[in-house]
Amino acid sequence: MSNKPSLPRGMRDFGPEKMAKRNFIFNTIKSVFSKYGFMQIETPAMENLSVLTGKYGDEGDQLLYKVLNSGDFLSKSSIDDFNSGSNKLTQKISNKGLKYDLTVPFARFVVMNRNDVTLPFKRFQIQPVWRADNPQKGRYREFYQCDADVVGTESLLCETEIVLMINEVFDRLGITEFTIKMNSRKVLKGIVEAIGAGENETDFLVAIDKLDKIGLDKVKEELSSRGLDANMISMAEDFLSIKGTNNEVIEALSNLLSSSEIGMEGISELNKIQEFLEPFDLRNAHIEIDPTLARGLSYYTGAIFEVKINNVKMGSVSGGGRYDDLTGVFGMPDISGVGFSFGVDRIYDVMDELGLFPEEVTTTTNVLIAHFDEESRQYGLSTLGKIRNEGISCEIYPDIAKIKKQFNYADKKGIPNVIVIGSDEINSGFLKLKDLTTGEETKGEIESLIQKMLD
Amino acid sequence: MSNKPSLPRGMRDFGPEKMAKRNFIFNTIKSVFSKYGFMQIETPAMENLSVLTGKYGDEGDQLLYKVLNSGDFLSKSSIDDFNSGSNKLTQKISNKGLKYDLTVPFARFVVMNRNDVTLPFKRFQIQPVWRADNPQKGRYREFYQCDADVVGTESLLCETEIVLMINEVFDRLGITEFTIKMNSRKVLKGIVEAIGAGENETDFLVAIDKLDKIGLDKVKEELSSRGLDANMISMAEDFLSIKGTNNEVIEALSNLLSSSEIGMEGISELNKIQEFLEPFDLRNAHIEIDPTLARGLSYYTGAIFEVKINNVKMGSVSGGGRYDDLTGVFGMPDISGVGFSFGVDRIYDVMDELGLFPEEVTTTTNVLIAHFDEESRQYGLSTLGKIRNEGISCEIYPDIAKIKKQFNYADKKGIPNVIVIGSDEINSGFLKLKDLTTGEETKGEIESLIQKMLD
Numbered sequence: 001m002s003n004k005p006s007l008p009r010g011m012r013d014f015g016p017e018k019m020a021k022r023n024f025i026f027n028t029i030k031s032v033f034s035k036y037g038f039m040q041i042e043t044p045a046m047e048n049l050s051v052l053t054g055k056y057g058d059e060g061d062q063l064l065y066k067v068l069n070s071g072d073f074l075s076k077s078s079i080d081d082f083n084s085g086s087n088k089l090t091q092k093i094s095n096k097g098l099k100y101d102l103t104v105p106f107a108r109f110v111v112m113n114r115n116d117v118t119l120p121f122k123r124f125q126i127q128p129v130w131r132a133d134n135p136q137k138g139r140y141r142e143f144y145q146c147d148a149d150v151v152g153t154e155s156l157l158c159e160t161e162i163v164l165m166i167n168e169v170f171d172r173l174g175i176t177e178f179t180i181k182m183n184s185r186k187v188l189k190g191i192v193e194a195i196g197a198g199e200n201e202t203d204f205l206v207a208i209d210k211l212d213k214i215g216l217d218k219v220k221e222e223l224s225s226r227g228l229d230a231n232m233i234s235m236a237e238d239f240l241s242i243k244g245t246n247n248e249v250i251e252a253l254s255n256l257l258s259s260s261e262i263g264m265e266g267i268s269e270l271n272k273i274q275e276f277l278e279p280f281d282l283r284n285a286h287i288e289i290d291p292t293l294a295r296g297l298s299y300y301t302g303a304i305f306e307v308k309i310n311n312v313k314m315g316s317v318s319g320g321g322r323y324d325d326l327t328g329v330f331g332m333p334d335i336s337g338v339g340f341s342f343g344v345d346r347i348y349d350v351m352d353e354l355g356l357f358p359e360e361v362t363t364t365t366n367v368l369i370a371h372f373d374e375e376s377r378q379y380g381l382s383t384l385g386k387i388r389n390e391g392i393s394c395e396i397y398p399d400i401a402k403i404k405k406q407f408n409y410a411d412k413k414g415i416p417n418v419i420v421i422g423s424d425e426i427n428s429g430f431l432k433l434k435d436l437t438t439g440e441e442t443k444g445e446i447e448s449l450i451q452k453m454l455d
Numbered sequence: 456m457s458n459k460p461s462l463p464r465g466m467r468d469f470g471p472e473k474m475a476k477r478n479f480i481f482n483t484i485k486s487v488f489s490k491y492g493f494m495q496i497e498t499p500a501m502e503n504l505s506v507l508t509g510k511y512g513d514e515g516d517q518l519l520y521k522v523l524n525s526g527d528f529l530s531k532s533s534i535d536d537f538n539s540g541s542n543k544l545t546q547k548i549s550n551k552g553l554k555y556d557l558t559v560p561f562a563r564f565v566v567m568n569r570n571d572v573t574l575p576f577k578r579f580q581i582q583p584v585w586r587a588d589n590p591q592k593g594r595y596r597e598f599y600q601c602d603a604d605v606v607g608t609e610s611l612l613c614e615t616e617i618v619l620m621i622n623e624v625f626d627r628l629g630i631t632e633f634t635i636k637m638n639s640r641k642v643l644k645g646i647v648e649a650i651g652a653g654e655n656e657t658d659f660l661v662a663i664d665k666l667d668k669i670g671l672d673k674v675k676e677e678l679s680s681r682g683l684d685a686n687m688i689s690m691a692e693d694f695l696s697i698k699g700t701n702n703e704v705i706e707a708l709s710n711l712l713s714s715s716e717i718g719m720e721g722i723s724e725l726n727k728i729q730e731f732l733e734p735f736d737l738r739n740a741h742i743e744i745d746p747t748l749a750r751g752l753s754y755y756t757g758a759i760f761e762v763k764i765n766n767v768k769m770g771s772v773s774g775g776g777r778y779d780d781l782t783g784v785f786g787m788p789d790i791s792g793v794g795f796s797f798g799v800d801r802i803y804d805v806m807d808e809l810g811l812f813p814e815e816v817t818t819t820t821n822v823l824i825a826h827f828d829e830e831s832r833q834y835g836l837s838t839l840g841k842i843r844n845e846g847i848s849c850e851i852y853p854d855i856a857k858i859k860k861q862f863n864y865a866d867k868k869g870i871p872n873v874i875v876i877g878s879d880e881i882n883s884g885f886l887k888l889k890d891l892t893t894g895e896e897t898k899g900e901i902e903s904l905i906q907k908m909l910d
Contacts, residue, residue: 005505005506005563005566006503006506006567007502007567008499008501008502008503008551011499011501012499013496013498013499013567013568014497014498015564015568016494016578019494019495019496019497020494035846035848036843036850037848037850037870038819039471039474039475040471040474040475041468041469042474043468043469044462044466044468045500045553045583046520046585047463048461048462048463051460051461062525062526063525065501065525066522067521067522067553068521068522068523068545071517071541071587072540072541074537074540074541075541079537079538082529082534083534085529086527086528086529086530090523094523095463096463098500098522108460109470111460112460112461112462118864118867118868120853120854120864123471128500130500130501142500142501150853153853153854155854157832157851157853158853275833276833276836279833279836279840330459364489364493364494365492378730378731381731381735382734385735388490388491391490393489393490393491393492394492395491395492395577396612398605398608398610398612398613399575399609399610409573409575412573413494415492
């Protein structure tokens with residue numbers, strides 16, 4: 001019996017080439033996180049549903065993948081449970097789910113390890129998460145998140161470090177055209193206060209979050225349909241229309257928010273972050289204070305960030321912000337923190353589109369040893385050993401096969417060098433190293449060929 | 456509402472220290488795999504149950520984690536399904552499961568990518584797998600597998616390469632006392648033929664697989680209870696008692712198996728692998744041909760391997776072998792391959808017990824900048840930037856806090872160096888670098904301190 005195998009919808013394999021390119025991104029991010037003192041942790045794929053449920057809103061709960069209890073899972077459920085429908089029955093037959101993001105498991109980790117963790121705790125985490133979302137272009141049901149967070153300090157230096165890390169990661173990846181947008185939830189709260197829309201704060205945030213996508217007129221329509229009156233909308237427009245350099249934006253905000261304590265606090269924080277950034281060479285980073293940046297409806301309470309690539313049409317490739325109460329829901333209140341995340345799938349697409357992956361990223365093997373027969377293959381083994389002893393990645397074609405087939409293997413696998421061994425080479429000890437890219441041939445004893453490859 | 460969070464049974468968090476040590480093992484394995492020309496791939500956590508079911512025996516099927524279909528999963532099931540019990544209902548409400556190993560998903564990958572994959576295809580894969588097993592000491596429900604396989608060639612050079620890779624990985628990890636046990640399924644088939652137990656092949660393999668654990672007498676009892684007669688058992692004892700150097704073992708086997716074609720084929724293969732190994736410097740690897748090694752009831756058909764640590768009581772830390780028909784079940788027959796796997800959890804325990812993790816493995820940050828006040832913290836930022844520009848991992852304490860608290864942070868995080876900045880340092884430009892391990896203090900301008908850290 002044979003069947004044609006397939007992948008579940010929204011799930012992906014990563015073959016050697018994609019994997020090598022993804023690893024280039026992952027390794028760059030890891031290396032920057034480590035350089036800034038962040039430590040990696042991992043949490044399991046499965047969490048108890050009691051940990052996950054209720055943390056992502058009703059919609060999020062629906063998108064959680066639930067895992068069937070093992071064994072005779074029905075033993076604890078009755079016909080009544082079945083008749084009550086899927087939601088009710090789920091509670092009886094499933095108590096674990098796949099993690100939906102890295103943030104809630106991290107909060108659980110901090111609470112469960114509160115006695116071992118030294119605050120401020122700087123951690124990073126690179127793992128897949130799962131969402132039973134509707135798959136579409138660029139949206140998958142399994143995808144990696146790359147998060148870094150600092151918890152246990154309110155210092156705005158942490159926000160500063162985030163900007164520096166974003167800058168260094170993109171710099172190392174070769175991405176030069178990007179904008180780090182920055183705002184503060186406190187500024188947004190101030191705006192809501194100033195226009196007198198306190199009761200409609202959520203409506204206001206939801207609407208202005210769409211400004212980039214739908215434009216000012218549509219946002220005004222939406223604000224109106226969400227119950228803001230004409231006066232409020234007119235005042236909101238003053239804020240949404242602020243333009244200019246960061247200093248001009250800050251000045252305009254200060255004028256409009258002078259009566260709002262929380263608004264002025266937000267402005268002062270944005271100023272402080274910029275002051276902290278001054279001693280650093282930011283190279284390409286363009287920082288833009290954008291009072292309309294809202295970052296959805298998440299748990300942020302202070303500064304928020306989002307990164308856009310200027311020369312590729314694409315959503316944000318990184319984002320984050322400060323939150324006041326990550327662990328409160330697990331019984332450990334008043335832990336402030338700030339975190340952010342890189343969107344690896346989008347960064348991959350940007351780099352692919354701009355041709356930024358260095359060619360050597362997909363080179364796994366440096367040299368292939370080809371041969372004509374049993375004898376030259378056996379001779380090739382000691383050549384192989386000598387090359388590997390110098391740390392050079394090398395393989396020998398395992399079968400006795402036509403030379404053309406062996407070169408074809410090197411070509412398809414992107415192996416840049418081939419050494420061919422035959423009876424002449426065995427007799428003379430002089431081997432030929434062929435560079436498949438340039439066609440150049442070098443003849444010499446193995447030691448001198450190794451030296452050439454190391455140069 | 457707050458609740459005390461917990462982890463599902465058999466699942467683990469990896470905090471910073473464990474993670475750093477695990478990464479040391481993973482990175483070593485990855486680096487060796489790459490040096491030998493293996494390319495990394497990844498497959499999703501979830502597979503269609505049609506891919507997974509029936510590949511691991513009845514017991515394995517029971518241990519598969521099944522994922523509930525999303526949305527109103529009951530819509531396709533009737534009260535009859537409910538009444539038929541858990542197994543029947545599962546088929547209606549779940550069509551995906553978590554992967555149980557890396558081998559079956561790899562076979563699926565090869566079949567689905569048959570037109571893109573160049574044979575021989577050398578791939579490695581390092582990912583978690585899940586089994587709804589009974590958790591016990593050293594056995595978890597989520598654990599990483601580290602597999603390397605070559606498919607599409609019958610060359611015994613691939614078996615040779617596996618021995619070399621095992622050797623290089625353990626050498627780099629600092630594990631010197633290990634034995635690579637080797638046998639061939641063909642030798643075992645020959646033994647079964649020679650003793651006339653052809654009909655009881657599986658019984659024979661199951662019983663002798665336990666030789667290490669329960670000893671010869673108990674194995675004989677088990678062979679008897681499994682239906683082998685006294686004559687067979689007496690002949691089996693001749694095989695099970697073979698001792699001596701590899702050459703002596705081969706000689707004894709050759710005498711006993713001279714009439715078995717498949718047995719002699721197995722012996723000739725073991726000889727060939729040893730011949731291929733001759734040109735290489737194996738350092739610590741002790742290779743032992745063990746005619747009683749059976750490697751469970753898996754799909755192996757040729758050479759098989761298992762690695763034991765000599766000076767730690769522990770099951771095998773690596774194992775593998777050749778198989779004839781990995782992809783046949785998915786409609787792509789006659790693809791021979793050979794693969795093996797490192798048991799990372801066990802290797803971790805071995806290294807922990809023998810104290811083999813290098814101290815620097817858990818060092819994330821090289822130097823902490825401590826300070827007395829706002830002014831010295833701001834000054835410290837440019838120091839921070841200069842140190843990081845040289846590629847040295849460095850952090851600044853984010854809050855204004857007592858110096859003791861800042862040193863305590865460095866101590867707990869294992870940061871070996873601290874630079875303290877106060878008004879004297881700001882005025883003179885001369886900073887003090889304190890080595891927390893030796894207590895040594897070095898005074899100098901930042902450039903000379905950086906030079907010292909780089910030396």
